[in-house]
Amino acid sequence: MESRYSRQELFLKEAHPYTDKHVLIVGAGALGSSLAEMLVRAGIGKLTLIDRDYVDWTNLQRQQLYKEQDAKERLPKAEAARTRIQEINSGVEISAITADGGPEELSTLMEDQRPDLLLDGTDNFETRFLINDLSQKYNVPWIYGACVGSQGISCVIIPGETPCFTCLLDVLPAEGMTCDTAGIIAPAVQMTTAFQGAEALKILAGRWGDVRRELVSFDVWKNTYSSIKIEALKKTNCPSCGEEARYPYLTEDNRTKTAVLCGRNTVQVRPPNNRTFNLTELASILEKQGAKVTTNGFLLSAVILEKRIVLFQDGRMLVHGSKDPEGAKKLYQQLLG
Amino acid sequence: MNIIINGKEEQMALQEPTLEQLLAAYSLQGKSVIIEANGQIVPKEKIGSTTVKEGDRIEIVQFVGGG
Numbered sequence: 001m002e003s004r005y006s007r008q009e010l011f012l013k014e015a016h017p018y019t020d021k022h023v024l025i026v027g028a029g030a031l032g033s034s035l036a037e038m039l040v041r042a043g044i045g046k047l048t049l050i051d052r053d054y055v056d057w058t059n060l061q062r063q064q065l066y067k068e069q070d071a072k073e074r075l076p077k078a079e080a081a082r083t084r085i086q087e088i089n090s091g092v093e094i095s096a097i098t099a100d101g102g103p104e105e106l107s108t109l110m111e112d113q114r115p116d117l118l119l120d121g122t123d124n125f126e127t128r129f130l131i132n133d134l135s136q137k138y139n140v141p142w143i144y145g146a147c148v149g150s151q152g153i154s155c156v157i158i159p160g161e162t163p164c165f166t167c168l169l170d171v172l173p174a175e176g177m178t179c180d181t182a183g184i185i186a187p188a189v190q191m192t193t194a195f196q197g198a199e200a201l202k203i204l205a206g207r208w209g210d211v212r213r214e215l216v217s218f219d220v221w222k223n224t225y226s227s228i229k230i231e232a233l234k235k236t237n238c239p240s241c242g243e244e245a246r247y248p249y250l251t252e253d254n255r256t257k258t259a260v261l262c263g264r265n266t267v268q269v270r271p272p273n274n275r276t277f278n279l280t281e282l283a284s285i286l287e288k289q290g291a292k293v294t295t296n297g298f299l300l301s302a303v304i305l306e307k308r309i310v311l312f313q314d315g316r317m318l319v320h321g322s323k324d325p326e327g328a329k330k331l332y333q334q335l336l337g
Numbered sequence: 338m339n340i341i342i343n344g345k346e347e348q349m350a351l352q353e354p355t356l357e358q359l360l361a362a363y364s365l366q367g368k369s370v371i372i373e374a375n376g377q378i379v380p381k382e383k384i385g386s387t388t389v390k391e392g393d394r395i396e397i398v399q400f401v402g403g404g
Contacts, residue, residue: 031404123404148403169400173369184403192404215371217343217398224343226396228373 005043017205022046024115026101026131028077029053030184031145032121033065034193035200039119040085042201046093047085048113051077051121052100052316054299056264062186074310076298098298099314100270102257103130103250110138117203118142119196124259125173126249129240132157132165133247136240141203145196149182150221152192155230156199156211159241163233166240168215187220256332258325261318267328271315271336282311286335307331341394349389356387359395369400 003009005016021044025032028051036049055063055070055077063077070080082096099105101122109115118131118140128144135142136159144165145154157164195216202210214227234241239248257270279300283293291304300311308320309331317336319328340349340359351358356379360366372379373396379387389395 027404029404121404123402125400125402128402146401146404148401151399151401153398153401168371169369171369173400173402182403189404215398219343222345224345226343226373226398228371228378228396228398229376230371230378232378233371 008042012205014205016043018042018044020045021117021204022048022113022115023117023119023200023204024048024050024109024113025119025121026050026106026127027121027123028065028081029059029121029123030062030064030186030189031147031193031196032077032119033063033081034189035119035121035145035197036081036085037064037088038193038197039200040089040092040094043089044092044204046095048095048097048109048115049078049081050097050099050101050105050109051081052098052268052312053077053261053264053318054310055080058264062184062189064186073296074299074301075296076312079298098312100268100316101127101130102270106130106134107250110134110140114138115140117200119200120144120146123261125169126259128165129249133240133249135159136164136245137247137250143196143199143203145192147188147192148184149219150185150188151217151219152188152195153215153217154192154195154199155215156203156213158211162213163230163235164238164241167233167235167238168230185221191218191220256329258329260323260325265321265323267319267322267325269317269319269328269332271332277311277313277315279311279313289335304335305331309335338389338391340389341392343396351389354389355385356389356395357385359389360384360397363397365397365399371398371400372396373398 023044025035028049054074055066057071065081065084076098078096078098082094086094131142139159141158143156215230216227218225236242239246259268279295286293286302291302293302302309310318317332338349375394
């Protein structure tokens with residue numbers, strides 16, 4: 001029998017080079033699902049996947065690892081993804097983490113696991129700046145990818161060589177256009193991950209000479225494509241990659257944080273200290289306050305005060321049908337103190 | 338005036354022939370973009386003063402955050 005990687009080896013003209021490679025994908029939504037499947041099929045040695053969300057019915061249109069049953073059970077994406085990709089390739093070691101990839105969680109992963117590559121499967125700029133600082137601090141390349149509507153963008157960031165994300169974008173952009181407002185179609189996702197995935201395969205095979213050093217962007221509906229050389233944008237005084245880099249996005253502040261999730265009409269509330277909640281205990285607290293509660297062992301769903309909420313074991317709460325971060329924070333404090 | 342924008346020829350009627358007006362025509366003013374004009378990156382502070390002319394090749398890349 002031919003090796004399962006024979007066609008890839010034929011193309012690469014070398015024996016399977018990915019066995020000892022470890023990739024960390026941050027986010028298991030549309031981009032993360034596609035990237036995870038691509039790399040697991042390509043036969044990397046280890047994949048770590050971190051995601052803070054659970055599978056929702058509106059994800060099924062484009063998030064290729066998930067099925068109706070996952071949405072019905074509201075499985076955490078990391079868990080549902082693990083099951084599916086392990087079925088695809090049982091030879092890959094998979095680590096699936098359900099948590100909000102903040103500075104603390106991701107720094108710990110970098111310290112302990114030293115992945116060879118970081119892949120962007122996130123849906124927000126804040127986490128991308130954080131990935132960028134981790135990449136610089138730990139000297140690990142990362143591949144930016146993002147999409148909305150019918151457009152997508154990708155760029156390889158190599159520490160010590162290319163400009164970094166902070167060089168390209170000196171301020172956190174106001175997110176005028178998200179999957180919430182502009183929608184998203186699956187081909188825009190797949191085109192974005194095709195660019196990210198190709199660069200990943202080059203980097204993991206050590207083919208540095210073939211790696212794209214340009215920022216690529218496209219629109220699959222308007223039929224446009226651009227590829228821009230970005231080396232002129234590297235800044236020597238960049239706070240993330242310059243001579244006196246101080247990695248501003250790695251500084252954790254200890255406040256309750258809120259974030260509006262892309263495409264979900266949902267606000268996440270994240271308490272400052274990581275604490276683990278007992279879901280049964282939590283359910284009884286909420287039931288006493290008049291909530292109707294269900295749980296699947298990983299998380300708890302409830303309708304309370306006319307809001308649908310989901311609570312994870314790490315203390316995070318999602319408030320659905322809301323784009324109001326302050327209101328969500330207030331509700332959190334109301335329910336859990 | 339005909340300009341090649343992101344690889345596609347477009348006919349543009351701009352009040353003033355500047356990159357800033359071009360961005361405005363695409364509703365991209367003040368958004369996070371990188372612009373390349375005829376193969377050269379245009380620094381942010383020069384977007385207002387850079388003129389565009391017939392046949393220019395302009396690449397406009399907007400950073401998006403979804404995924």
